[in-house]
Amino acid sequence: MERRTYGGLLKEAETYLFGHHVEEWRLDAWYLFSSCFSMDRAKYYIKRDCTAEEEEVDAVAQFRAMVERRGARIPLQHIIGEQEFMGLSFRVNEHVLIPRQDTETLVELVLEDVKRTRARNERLRVLDLCTGSGCIGISLAYYLRMYPELQVTLSDISADALRVARDNVCRLGCGDCCRVLQSDLFGAFKGNPGERFQIIVSNPPYIPSGDIEGLEPEVREHEPLLALDGEKDGLAFYRRIASEAxxxxxxRGEIYLEIGWDQGADVETVLMKAGFCGIEIIKDLTGKDRVVKAAARRLD
Known part of the structure; x- marks a missing residue:
């Protein structure tokens, strides 16, 4: 096999990804390179003109194979096997949505509200519906560990997704305050009418069925349809959640729902019709509607 410099290998990957219409071709090439050769930028700049070591022949082959997979529009995170979210590293695969920075808006809002309004010795039960990788619920568990009465329930209808969530619970050391439960929304709780949560969070499927074909191939072909499809108008899961939550x-319980950028008014209406009050629509860092927050009881 032809031996190349590290700089040559990276350039080769950039050219390949650019030619295959990968939007973040330069950045993705770097992430794959860094993953295979365990280099940060500083080490790379020192070694970029050096020829890859003979004992790295397997790493070179792996790097080229990973670049080809990315060129086939397999998501970068599926190739590397992880994604950072809220400063934590989550395992991901084809069975879960890839955690996105937009969703951090929801987590940061809950953290801020809890620390501002709830005492440390207060019972705190959190339910994360449609948990997927567990990124929302586990992040809350990780950053609220100072609450001794904390329990976070991660629920999802998909057994495959829950295996990923369990892995992330163990990986991030949250097993003492997290439980993982298979459930179709509130289905698993119907036999326990006394089950109550101070906080319910969810990033449910919210893409209208007719819009899915127009998504990027990375999403359309490689992320689970079960976690994307919000049925005809994208609001089906909001209606189901609102009717039972x-x-x-x-x-004093509250619900926090991630929404699509153009769904704020519609989800607000769904919650109002279900009897919720104190409804707020919160924007993300780009100024787009991202979270709807509501209380279940009328405010005096």
Whole structure:
């Protein structure tokens, strides 16, 4: 096999990804390179004109194979096997949505509200519906560990997704305050009418069925349809959640839902019709509607 410099290998990858219409071709090439050769930028700049070591022949072959997979529009995160979210590293695969920075808006809002309004000795039960990789619920568990009465329930209908969530619970050391439960929304709780949560969070499927074909191939072909498809108008899961959530919220309980950028008013209406109050629409860092927050009980 022809031996190349590290700089030559990276350039080769950039050219290949650019030619295959990968939008972030330069950045993705770097992430794959860094993953295979365990180099940060500083080490790379020192060694970029050096020829790859003979004992790295397997790493070179792996790097080229990974670049080809990315050129086939397999998501970078599926190739590397992880994605950073809220400063934590989550395992991901084809069975879960890839955590996105937009969703950090929801997590940061919950963290801020909890620390501002709830005492440390207060019972704190959190339910993360449609948990997928567990990134929302586990991040909350990780950053709220100072609450001794904390329990976070991660639920999803997909057994494959829950295997990923369990892996991430163990990986991030949150097994003492997280439980993982297979459930179709609130289905698993119907046999326990006393189950109540102070906080319910969810990033449910919200893409209208007719819009899925127009998504990028990385999303359309490689992320789970079960976690994307919000049925005809994208609001089906919001209606289901809104119709049942009040029965599982404790007094002073609140619900936080991630939404599509153009769904704020519609989800607000869904929640109002279901009897929720104190409804707020929160924007993300780009100024787009991203989270709807509501309380289940009327405000005095």
């Amino acid at each position: 009040a029965g599982y919220l404790a007094p």
